[in-house]
Amino acid sequence: MARQIKAEKNLNSRQIRDAEATQAVILAAAEEEFAKHGLTSARTEAIAKKTGVAKSMIYYYFKDKEGLYQAVLERSHSDLLQTSQQLDLDHLSPEAALEKFLTALLDCVSRNPKLPLIMFHEAVQNQGKYYKRSSSLSIDTKLVKILERGVATGVFRKLDPFQSAINIMGTCLFYFVGAGNIQQHPQGKRLLSKAMLEQHAQEAIALILAGVRNP
Amino acid sequence: MARQIKAEKNLNSRQIRDAEATQAVILAAAEEEFAKHGLTSARTEAIAKKTGVAKSMIYYYFKDKEGLYQAVLERSHSDLLQTSQQLDLDHLSPEAALEKFLTALLDCVSRNPKLPLIMFHEAVQNQGKYYKRSSSLSIDTKLVKILERGVATGVFRKLDPFQSAINIMGTCLFYFVGAGNIQQHPQGKRLLSKAMLEQHAQEAIALILAGVRNP
DNA sequence: GTCTATACGAGGATAGAC
DNA sequence: GTCTATCCTCGTATAGAC
Numbered sequence: 281m282a283r284q285i286k287a288e289k290n291l292n293s294r295q296i297r298d299a300e301a302t303q304a305v306i307l308a309a310a311e312e313e314f315a316k317h318g319l320t321s322a323r324t325e326a327i328a329k330k331t332g333v334a335k336s337m338i339y340y341y342f343k344d345k346e347g348l349y350q351a352v353l354e355r356s357h358s359d360l361l362q363t364s365q366q367l368d369l370d371h372l373s374p375e376a377a378l379e380k381f382l383t384a385l386l387d388c389v390s391r392n393p394k395l396p397l398i399m400f401h402e403a404v405q406n407q408g409k410y411y412k413r414s415s416s417l418s419i420d421t422k423l424v425k426i427l428e429r430g431v432a433t434g435v436f437r438k439l440d441p442f443q444s445a446i447n448i449m450g451t452c453l454f455y456f457v458g459a460g461n462i463q464q465h466p467q468g469k470r471l472l473s474k475a476m477l478e479q480h481a482q483e484a485i486a487l488i489l490a491g492v493r494n495p
Numbered sequence: 496m497a498r499q500i501k502a503e504k505n506l507n508s509r510q511i512r513d514a515e516a517t518q519a520v521i522l523a524a525a526e527e528e529f530a531k532h533g534l535t536s537a538r539t540e541a542i543a544k545k546t547g548v549a550k551s552m553i554y555y556y557f558k559d560k561e562g563l564y565q566a567v568l569e570r571s572h573s574d575l576l577q578t579s580q581q582l583d584l585d586h587l588s589p590e591a592a593l594e595k596f597l598t599a600l601l602d603c604v605s606r607n608p609k610l611p612l613i614m615f616h617e618a619v620q621n622q623g624k625y626y627k628r629s630s631s632l633s634i635d636t637k638l639v640k641i642l643e644r645g646v647a648t649g650v651f652r653k654l655d656p657f658q659s660a661i662n663i664m665g666t667c668l669f670y671f672v673g674a675g676n677i678q679q680h681p682q683g684k685r686l687l688s689k690a691m692l693e694q695h696a697q698e699a700i701a702l703i704l705a706g707v708r709n710p
Numbered sequence: 711g712t713c714t715a716t717a718c719g720a721g722g723a724t725a726g727a728c
Numbered sequence: 729g730t731c732t733a734t735c736c737t738c739g740t741a742t743a744g745a746c
Contacts, residue, residue: 488706
């Protein structure tokens with residue numbers, strides 16, 4: 281955005297200088313590209329083209345494609361990581377904790393719908409080797425703990441906490457995989473519109489809470 | 496396999512001639528590669544290396560990488576497609592239909608755990624454009640129909656059938672994404688072992704059935 | 711049918727002018 | 729800081745011998 285303004289103020293000189301703006305633009309475009317293609321089949325040329333800046337700027341700021349990828353990973357996970365760390369759930373009932381956890385998770389991914397896709401590619405293609413102290417792992421164990429507590433207390437069914445944690449994550453995140461594919465709701469609403477995202481959050485939470493509760 | 500036998504019978508001649516066997520070997524290796532990387536970042540060289548046959552055989556039998564990809568798509572979806580067509584669910588109660596549907600789906604993907612990964616890549620990377628009369632679409636609408644019936648009858652909660660169908664698919668399929676990544680169960684069991692796959696099917700079905708039921 | 715060798719294009723990365 | 733031009737590796741695809 282800052283870049284845009286400078287560009288207008290300075291129309292006859294194509295070489296705008298704004299390090300932060302340039303990096304931001306590159307990161308945004310890279311996030312899109314990596315979300316769609318993952319590290320290996322993402323194209324630096326495609327990223328450069330989307331930004332309008334020269335391809336060499338990528339190497340200037342991020343060293344190489346891998347460096348850019350790591351920057352994108354960090355940036356796109358930081359929100360989720362921070363949010364999950366701020367959640368303190370131990371003083372809540374298992375059911376309340378689970379709902380709070382899911383709300384926070386769905387909130388994060390609704391704000392950044394590309395995140396699940398990035399996670400997916402990273403998991404499948406690279407076996408998560410670019411997650412050092414993986415944010416998604418730490419979030420997963422948080423969920424397992426909630427489920428364990430609920431089963432022990434008897435408010436949740438006798439379910440396997442480990443398996444169920446994976447399945448619950450799937451319920452929340454799979455939607456975003458389909459989003460690029462399905463595009464159109466029968467009624468013609470986009471899957472990533474604000475209304476649909478909110479509905480997804482509601483539906484997912486309802487399905488999961490009903491699914492784990494002890495009848 | 497047939498290839499292996501011939502190879503042993505004929506050790507001094509490297510040039511074994513068995514069209515079917517060669518194609519089968521290539522298809523198997525390609526399925527693995529495409530599951531991990533999708534069309535774009537799959538490498539024909541990697542596929543050839545895994546098979547032991549010359550890279551040019553891929554082009555001889557499948558014309559090009561895209562041709563091979565389509566062959567893999569068709570082959571790996573045929574089981575699911577056939578299974579889903581053979582299901583006739585209209586005479587069953589919504590709950591029984593849903594259980595039967597889920598059992599069949601989980602059975603298919605447990606037999607071929609690479610299928611969800613292939614679907615995923617195809618959806619994200621290519622927006623499903625290689626699905627002509629998409630098998631996964633037809634299966635999805637089947638699920639929507641079941642849910643609609645259940646809601647109408649009142650045996651299911653008031654849920655959105657479209658949204659819930661996606662979430663249910665996520666519950667079943669996301670597991671296979673994690674499988675490559677998580678590798679190890681806390682107790683040291685592999686996620687794709689027969690026992691774990693069966694447990695996953697049970698857990699997923701239980702979660703979903705409890706999740707949709709009207710209390 | 712199968713192999714080896716190679717042509718050719720795409721894409722990652724760098725050099726150097728401005 | 730930004731751009732253009734270029735290098736060079738890697739990967740798809742083909743040619744041609746066996």
